[in-house]
Amino acid sequence: MEKRTLQPTFWDDRKRAEETYSQLNTLKDSYEPWKELIEEIDDLVELVELYADEPDNPEEQDQVDDHIAKVAKKHEKLKLKTLLDGEFDKNDTFLTIHAGAGGNEASDWAQMLMRMYLRYCELMDFKTQILDLQEDEGGVKSASIRISGPYSFGYLKGEAGVHRLVRISPFDSQKRRHTSFTSVYASPVIDDEIEIDLKPEDYRLDTYRAGGAGGQHVNKTDSAVRITHFESGIVVQCQNERSQIMNKEVAFKMLRSRLYEYYRAKQDEERAKNAIEKKDIAWGSQIRSYVFQPYTMVKDHRTNESVGNIQAVMDGQIHPFIEAYLQWQHSE
Numbered sequence: 001m002e003k004r005t006l007q008p009t010f011w012d013d014r015k016r017a018e019e020t021y022s023q024l025n026t027l028k029d030s031y032e033p034w035k036e037l038i039e040e041i042d043d044l045v046e047l048v049e050l051y052a053d054e055p056d057n058p059e060e061q062d063q064v065d066d067h068i069a070k071v072a073k074k075h076e077k078l079k080l081k082t083l084l085d086g087e088f089d090k091n092d093t094f095l096t097i098h099a100g101a102g103g104n105e106a107s108d109w110a111q112m113l114m115r116m117y118l119r120y121c122e123l124m125d126f127k128t129q130i131l132d133l134q135e136d137e138g139g140v141k142s143a144s145i146r147i148s149g150p151y152s153f154g155y156l157k158g159e160a161g162v163h164r165l166v167r168i169s170p171f172d173s174q175k176r177r178h179t180s181f182t183s184v185y186a187s188p189v190i191d192d193e194i195e196i197d198l199k200p201e202d203y204r205l206d207t208y209r210a211g212g213a214g215g216q217h218v219n220k221t222d223s224a225v226r227i228t229h230f231e232s233g234i235v236v237q238c239q240n241e242r243s244q245i246m247n248k249e250v251a252f253k254m255l256r257s258r259l260y261e262y263y264r265a266k267q268d269e270e271r272a273k274n275a276i277e278k279k280d281i282a283w284g285s286q287i288r289s290y291v292f293q294p295y296t297m298v299k300d301h302r303t304n305e306s307v308g309n310i311q312a313v314m315d316g317q318i319h320p321f322i323e324a325y326l327q328w329q330h331s332e
Contacts, residue, residue, distance in 0.1 A: 033078055040071050081151070083326040088188035089154030093147040094131075094254050096236075097140065100162075100181035104138025109165045109180040111139030112314060117159075118145075119316025126152050131250055132224075132237040138171070144237060144254065146189065153188040158325035159318075160186045161287030168293045177293060181286065187257040196256040196263075203255070204228045205248070210239035225251045232262045288321065290314075303328040 011017050047064050084090070095117060099110035121128045126149030134141040147156065162183050169178040210224040224239035225247040236258065238251040288300045290310060298313045298321075299306040305324035307313055 033074075033081075037071065037074055037078060040067075040074070044068065044071055080323055080326065083330055084151050084154035086154060086157070088190065089157070090151050091153045092149070092189035093153040093156050094187045094189060094257050095145045095147055095156060095159070096185045096187075097143045097145075098183045098185075099139075099141050100183065102178075102180050104136075104171045105169055105178055106180045106182065107136050107138030107140055108171070109139075109163075110141070110143070110182045112165075113163060113182050113184065114140055114143050114145075116314050116316055116318065117147075117156075120318050121147055121149070121152075121316075123316050123319075124149060124152075124155070129240065131240045131254070133239075134237070142237075148189075153186065154326075155322050156186045157188075158322060158329065159184050164286040164289045166289065166291045166293070185258070187254075187261045189253070190257050190260055196259050198252075198256070198259075202230060204230070207244060223247055227251050227255050229255060229259065232259065234258045234262065300324060 044067050047067055051061060051064050097110050097114050099106040118128055126147050129146045130143065131146055132142070132144040134143070162181055165180045166177065168175050172178065204227070206226045207222040208224050208226065209222050223242070223244045224237065225244060226235065226237045228235050234255065236251050236254040238247040238254065241247045241250060287302055288298065290313070291297045292310060296310040297306055297308055298310055300321050303321070303324040305321050307320060
């Protein structure tokens with residue numbers, strides 16, 4: 001095969017060169033895993049032929065079965081990845097969680113969901129950074145998390161919506177069954193080159209003293225930042241960084257990310273119907289229900305995917321719902 005070399009002028013336009021390399025890496029990520037899978041299938045064919053010569057060899061049979069299982073698992077993973085073809089599916093994610101009305105009950109549910117997503121990220125080897133965390137006695141009022149990893153937004157975009165919990169309340173002395181709601185919003189971390197026109201009169205920027213864990217610098221200065229966008233009603237907060245300047249930079253990045261999705265939703269009538277800003281955190285708008293009593297089940301109301309092992313789901317095993325959503329989205 002002829003080996004091609006870069007043109008001497010390739011790096012004259014550094015920005016274009018970096019974009020070309022990024023596109024090349026994306027193509028490699030799409031091509032090379034399938035190439036490896038084909039090679040593994042070829043190896044499997046050889047094993048099967050060997051097994052045909054020795055049908056009564058249990059060790060040979062176990063080896064073939066193990067290889068088949070590994071190839072099947074890899075194929076399922078690659079097949080799912082073909083559904084991640086959205087413009088920003090390969091990007092990192094800003095995930096925001098807001099407890100609905102209901103005091104301690106709702107805050108506890110928001111905390112449970114936050115733990116679920118953090119555990120999912122561990123299983124996927126995604127890195128997480130908590131940008132803002134507002135707590136109360138019951139748990140979490142709101143949280144903003146940056147999730148970094150290949151295709152994290154593609155996997156998590158379907159989690160946007162209202163999540164409903166049904167259980168016997170640990171806060172109710174009479175042990176009555178309660179229903180709680182928490183909203184989740186996912187938006188992609190977008191490149192700075194994508195411009196969102198933000199004028200000073202379009203938003204209000206507030207600074208305040210951060211609360212909770214975060215080191216000795218917390219509570220000493222007004223380093224935390226909150227930005228309220230008037231038209232959309234979107235509010236973003238950041239208190240994780242060590243200076244107000246850094247918190248402001250992250251908060252504006254979050255806001256631009258949210259606004260990009262917001263304006264895209266306004267331009268698309270179908271998306272506007274499902275935009276999280278248009279939904280109340282209440283009955284009838286939930287995308288998924290988590291039932292602890294009188295039976296255990298988690299059911300997604302868009303895809304009808306259901307899982308009986310609710311503890312596994314709360315431990316981060318939400319991949320069945322993510323896969324079902326991606327397939328449903330493409331069929332729609």
